[in-house]
Amino acid sequence: MTSQAHDLLFRTLADPTRRAIFERLCRDGDQTVAALTAKAGVSQPAVSKHLGILKRAGLVRDRHEGRQTHYSAQRAALAPLVDWTRQMSGFWQARFDDLEDLLKRMDQ
Amino acid sequence: MTSQAHDLLFRTLADPTRRAIFERLCRDGDQTVAALTAKAGVSQPAVSKHLGILKRAGLVRDRHEGRQTHYSAQRAALAPLVDWTRQMSGFWQARFDDLEDLLKRMDQ
DNA sequence: ATAATCCATAACTGGCGGGCTATGGATGAG
Protein backbone atom coordinates (compact mmCIF):
# COMPACT_ATOMS: atom_id res chain seq x y z
CA MET A 1 0.00 0.00 0.00
CA THR A 2 1.60 3.26 -1.17
CA SER A 3 1.88 6.32 1.02
CA GLN A 4 -0.19 8.17 -1.60
CA ALA A 5 -3.16 6.01 -0.75
CA HIS A 6 -2.77 6.84 2.92
CA ASP A 7 -2.53 10.51 2.10
CA LEU A 8 -5.67 10.45 0.01
CA LEU A 9 -7.59 8.59 2.69
CA PHE A 10 -6.47 10.78 5.57
CA ARG A 11 -7.05 14.00 3.68
CA THR A 12 -10.45 12.83 2.52
CA LEU A 13 -11.54 11.90 6.03
CA ALA A 14 -10.06 15.01 7.62
CA ASP A 15 -13.04 17.20 6.77
CA PRO A 16 -15.86 16.94 9.35
CA THR A 17 -18.70 17.50 6.90
CA ARG A 18 -17.33 14.90 4.53
CA ARG A 19 -16.67 12.44 7.33
CA ALA A 20 -20.21 12.94 8.59
CA ILE A 21 -21.57 12.08 5.14
CA PHE A 22 -19.51 8.91 5.08
CA GLU A 23 -20.58 8.02 8.61
CA ARG A 24 -24.21 8.47 7.65
CA LEU A 25 -23.79 6.22 4.63
CA CYS A 26 -22.14 3.61 6.84
CA ARG A 27 -24.89 3.78 9.45
CA ASP A 28 -27.99 4.15 7.33
CA GLY A 29 -26.92 2.67 4.01
CA ASP A 30 -27.84 3.85 0.52
CA GLN A 31 -28.80 7.53 0.27
CA THR A 32 -29.72 9.98 -2.47
CA VAL A 33 -27.93 13.33 -2.73
CA ALA A 34 -31.11 15.12 -1.66
CA ALA A 35 -31.39 12.97 1.46
CA LEU A 36 -27.77 13.60 2.35
CA THR A 37 -28.11 17.31 1.69
CA ALA A 38 -31.12 17.53 4.02
CA LYS A 39 -28.94 16.57 6.99
CA ALA A 40 -25.55 17.89 5.92
CA GLY A 41 -25.94 21.51 6.92
CA VAL A 42 -24.38 22.70 3.68
CA SER A 43 -25.69 23.37 0.18
CA GLN A 44 -26.40 20.66 -2.37
CA PRO A 45 -23.41 21.57 -4.56
CA ALA A 46 -21.17 21.30 -1.50
CA VAL A 47 -22.54 17.82 -0.81
CA SER A 48 -22.00 16.81 -4.44
CA LYS A 49 -18.41 18.00 -4.24
CA HIS A 50 -17.82 16.02 -1.04
CA LEU A 51 -19.31 12.94 -2.64
CA GLY A 52 -16.99 13.38 -5.59
CA ILE A 53 -14.00 13.50 -3.29
CA LEU A 54 -15.20 10.49 -1.30
CA LYS A 55 -15.63 8.65 -4.59
CA ARG A 56 -12.12 9.51 -5.73
CA ALA A 57 -10.84 8.00 -2.49
CA GLY A 58 -12.87 4.86 -3.14
CA LEU A 59 -14.93 5.38 -0.01
CA VAL A 60 -18.28 5.53 -1.81
CA ARG A 61 -19.93 4.20 -4.96
CA ASP A 62 -22.64 5.89 -6.95
CA ARG A 63 -25.58 4.28 -8.68
CA HIS A 64 -27.75 6.28 -11.08
CA GLU A 65 -31.47 5.65 -10.98
CA GLY A 66 -33.54 7.99 -13.08
CA ARG A 67 -32.68 11.52 -12.12
CA GLN A 68 -31.48 10.45 -8.71
CA THR A 69 -27.99 9.34 -7.75
CA HIS A 70 -27.70 6.92 -4.87
CA TYR A 71 -24.46 6.74 -2.94
CA SER A 72 -23.30 3.89 -0.74
CA ALA A 73 -20.31 3.43 1.56
CA GLN A 74 -17.46 1.19 0.48
CA ARG A 75 -16.15 0.11 3.84
CA ALA A 76 -13.41 -1.96 2.25
CA ALA A 77 -11.65 1.27 1.32
CA LEU A 78 -10.83 1.70 5.00
CA ALA A 79 -8.37 -1.18 4.84
CA PRO A 80 -5.29 0.99 4.24
CA LEU A 81 -6.19 2.94 7.38
CA VAL A 82 -6.20 -0.22 9.41
CA ASP A 83 -2.98 -1.28 7.75
CA TRP A 84 -1.31 2.00 8.60
CA THR A 85 -2.42 1.83 12.22
CA ARG A 86 -1.06 -1.68 12.43
CA GLN A 87 2.29 -0.56 11.04
CA MET A 88 2.47 2.33 13.49
CA SER A 89 1.67 0.05 16.37
CA GLY A 90 4.01 -2.70 15.31
CA PHE A 91 2.28 -5.32 17.38
CA TRP A 92 -0.44 -7.94 17.25
CA GLN A 93 -0.24 -8.26 13.49
CA ALA A 94 -2.25 -11.44 13.59
CA ARG A 95 -5.37 -9.76 14.92
CA PHE A 96 -5.22 -7.06 12.30
CA ASP A 97 -4.58 -9.46 9.48
CA ASP A 98 -7.91 -11.05 10.24
CA LEU A 99 -9.59 -7.69 9.99
CA GLU A 100 -7.84 -6.73 6.79
CA ASP A 101 -8.89 -9.93 5.08
CA LEU A 102 -12.45 -9.26 6.08
CA LEU A 103 -12.33 -5.69 4.84
CA LYS A 104 -10.79 -6.66 1.55
CA ARG A 105 -13.49 -9.22 0.90
CA MET A 106 -16.21 -6.74 1.68
CA ASP A 107 -16.62 -5.23 -1.76
CA GLN A 108 -20.25 -6.24 -1.39
CA MET B 1 -15.12 9.17 22.54
CA THR B 2 -16.33 12.53 21.24
CA SER B 3 -16.39 13.43 17.58
CA GLN B 4 -14.07 16.33 18.41
CA ALA B 5 -11.35 13.85 19.25
CA HIS B 6 -11.82 12.14 15.91
CA ASP B 7 -11.65 15.46 14.14
CA LEU B 8 -8.44 16.47 15.90
CA LEU B 9 -6.84 13.12 15.13
CA PHE B 10 -7.84 13.03 11.48
CA ARG B 11 -6.85 16.62 10.86
CA THR B 12 -3.53 16.14 12.61
CA LEU B 13 -2.69 13.04 10.59
CA ALA B 14 -3.90 14.52 7.30
CA ASP B 15 -0.67 16.40 6.62
CA PRO B 16 2.01 14.22 4.96
CA THR B 17 4.98 15.97 6.57
CA ARG B 18 3.43 15.67 10.00
CA ARG B 19 2.43 12.07 9.45
CA ALA B 20 5.96 11.26 8.30
CA ILE B 21 7.34 12.71 11.53
CA PHE B 22 4.96 10.58 13.56
CA GLU B 23 5.81 7.50 11.50
CA ARG B 24 9.49 8.10 12.07
CA LEU B 25 8.96 8.40 15.82
CA CYS B 26 6.96 5.17 15.76
CA ARG B 27 9.63 3.32 13.78
CA ASP B 28 12.81 4.67 15.28
CA GLY B 29 11.72 5.79 18.73
CA ASP B 30 12.88 8.85 20.65
CA GLN B 31 14.24 11.70 18.49
CA THR B 32 15.50 15.23 19.02
CA VAL B 33 14.09 18.09 16.98
CA ALA B 34 17.40 18.41 15.12
CA ALA B 35 17.35 14.73 14.14
CA LEU B 36 13.77 15.00 12.92
CA THR B 37 14.53 18.19 11.02
CA ALA B 38 17.44 16.54 9.25
CA LYS B 39 15.08 14.11 7.53
CA ALA B 40 11.89 16.15 7.34
CA GLY B 41 12.62 18.18 4.23
CA VAL B 42 11.31 21.34 5.86
CA SER B 43 12.80 23.97 8.15
CA GLN B 44 13.29 23.51 11.86
CA PRO B 45 10.50 25.95 12.80
CA ALA B 46 8.14 23.98 10.56
CA VAL B 47 9.12 20.78 12.36
CA SER B 48 8.60 22.44 15.74
CA LYS B 49 5.16 23.56 14.67
CA HIS B 50 4.23 20.08 13.52
CA LEU B 51 5.46 18.63 16.78
CA GLY B 52 3.32 21.12 18.65
CA ILE B 53 0.26 20.02 16.71
CA LEU B 54 1.07 16.35 17.22
CA LYS B 55 1.43 17.06 20.93
CA ARG B 56 -1.95 18.81 21.08
CA ALA B 57 -3.47 15.69 19.57
CA GLY B 58 -1.75 13.56 22.18
CA LEU B 59 0.23 11.69 19.55
CA VAL B 60 3.64 12.63 20.95
CA ARG B 61 5.27 13.49 24.25
CA ASP B 62 8.23 15.77 24.78
CA ARG B 63 11.04 15.39 27.27
CA HIS B 64 13.47 18.22 27.87
CA GLU B 65 17.09 17.29 28.35
CA GLY B 66 19.48 20.19 28.51
CA ARG B 67 18.95 22.31 25.46
CA GLN B 68 17.53 19.43 23.50
CA THR B 69 13.92 18.33 23.36
CA HIS B 70 13.27 14.67 22.74
CA TYR B 71 9.95 13.63 21.26
CA SER B 72 8.42 10.17 21.38
CA ALA B 73 5.32 8.66 19.83
CA GLN B 74 2.27 7.97 21.98
CA ARG B 75 0.75 5.10 20.09
CA ALA B 76 -2.11 4.85 22.54
CA ALA B 77 -3.51 8.07 21.07
CA LEU B 78 -4.43 6.11 17.97
CA ALA B 79 -7.17 4.28 19.88
CA PRO B 80 -9.98 6.64 18.77
CA LEU B 81 -9.01 5.97 15.18
CA VAL B 82 -9.43 2.26 15.71
CA ASP B 83 -12.67 2.90 17.53
CA TRP B 84 -14.00 5.00 14.67
CA THR B 85 -13.07 2.39 12.09
CA ARG B 86 -14.81 -0.23 14.17
CA GLN B 87 -17.96 1.89 14.33
CA MET B 88 -17.93 2.47 10.59
CA SER B 89 -17.46 -1.19 9.92
CA GLY B 90 -19.98 -2.34 12.47
CA PHE B 91 -18.60 -5.84 12.68
CA TRP B 92 -16.09 -8.00 14.53
CA GLN B 93 -16.25 -5.84 17.67
CA ALA B 94 -14.59 -8.53 19.72
CA ARG B 95 -11.35 -8.45 17.77
CA PHE B 96 -11.16 -4.67 17.99
CA ASP B 97 -11.96 -4.58 21.66
CA ASP B 98 -8.84 -6.59 22.28
CA LEU B 99 -6.82 -4.07 20.36
CA GLU B 100 -8.38 -1.09 22.05
CA ASP B 101 -7.64 -2.47 25.48
CA LEU B 102 -4.05 -2.96 24.48
CA LEU B 103 -3.76 0.52 23.07
CA LYS B 104 -5.32 2.12 26.11
CA ARG B 105 -2.88 0.38 28.42
CA MET B 106 0.06 1.50 26.34
CA ASP B 107 0.67 4.87 27.95
CA GLN B 108 4.17 3.57 28.59
C1' DA C 1 -45.38 20.75 -24.18
C1' DT C 2 -44.35 22.89 -19.97
C1' DA C 3 -42.94 22.93 -15.58
C1' DA C 4 -40.65 21.09 -11.76
C1' DT C 5 -37.16 18.20 -9.58
C1' DC C 6 -32.55 16.15 -9.12
C1' DC C 7 -27.90 16.59 -9.47
C1' DA C 8 -23.31 18.09 -11.33
C1' DT C 9 -20.24 21.64 -12.85
C1' DA C 10 -18.45 26.31 -13.25
C1' DA C 11 -16.77 30.39 -11.26
C1' DC C 12 -15.76 32.99 -7.47
C1' DT C 13 -14.47 34.00 -2.53
C1' DG C 14 -12.57 33.71 2.10
C1' DG C 15 -10.26 31.54 5.60
C1' DC C 16 -7.17 28.21 7.25
C1' DG C 17 -2.90 26.21 7.47
C1' DG C 18 1.77 25.00 6.18
C1' DG C 19 5.81 27.03 4.55
C1' DC C 20 9.44 30.57 5.22
C1' DT C 21 12.76 34.09 7.73
C1' DA C 22 13.90 36.47 11.78
C1' DT C 23 14.57 36.45 16.47
C1' DG C 24 15.45 35.41 21.17
C1' DG C 25 15.85 32.54 25.41
C1' DA C 26 18.19 28.74 27.30
C1' DT C 27 21.87 25.71 27.63
C1' DG C 28 26.54 23.87 26.62
C1' DA C 29 31.32 24.54 24.86
C1' DG C 30 35.86 26.86 24.62
Added chain:
DNA sequence: CTCATCCATAGCCCGCCAGTTATGGATTAT
Protein backbone atom coordinates in the same frame (compact mmCIF):
# COMPACT_ATOMS: atom_id res chain seq x y z
C1' DC D 1 32.91 35.54 29.54
C1' DT D 2 31.91 34.75 24.93
C1' DC D 3 30.35 32.18 21.39
C1' DA D 4 27.85 28.46 19.36
C1' DT D 5 23.96 25.33 19.38
C1' DC D 6 19.18 23.91 20.16
C1' DC D 7 14.62 24.95 19.94
C1' DA D 8 10.24 27.73 20.21
C1' DT D 9 7.64 31.75 18.91
C1' DA D 10 6.38 35.65 16.04
C1' DG D 11 5.12 37.51 11.83
C1' DC D 12 4.36 37.09 7.20
C1' DC D 13 2.92 35.00 2.70
C1' DC D 14 0.65 32.09 -0.39
C1' DG D 15 -1.83 28.16 -2.06
C1' DC D 16 -5.49 25.12 -1.19
C1' DC D 17 -9.94 23.90 -0.18
C1' DA D 18 -14.64 24.16 1.50
C1' DG D 19 -18.26 27.07 1.01
C1' DT D 20 -21.37 29.91 -1.80
C1' DT D 21 -24.52 31.29 -6.04
C1' DA D 22 -25.57 30.57 -10.80
C1' DT D 23 -26.50 27.55 -14.32
C1' DG D 24 -27.73 23.77 -17.26
C1' DG D 25 -28.62 18.86 -18.60
C1' DA D 26 -31.44 15.07 -17.58
C1' DT D 27 -35.45 13.06 -15.97
C1' DT D 28 -40.21 13.00 -14.17
C1' DA D 29 -44.72 15.07 -13.38
C1' DT D 30 -48.82 17.76 -14.92
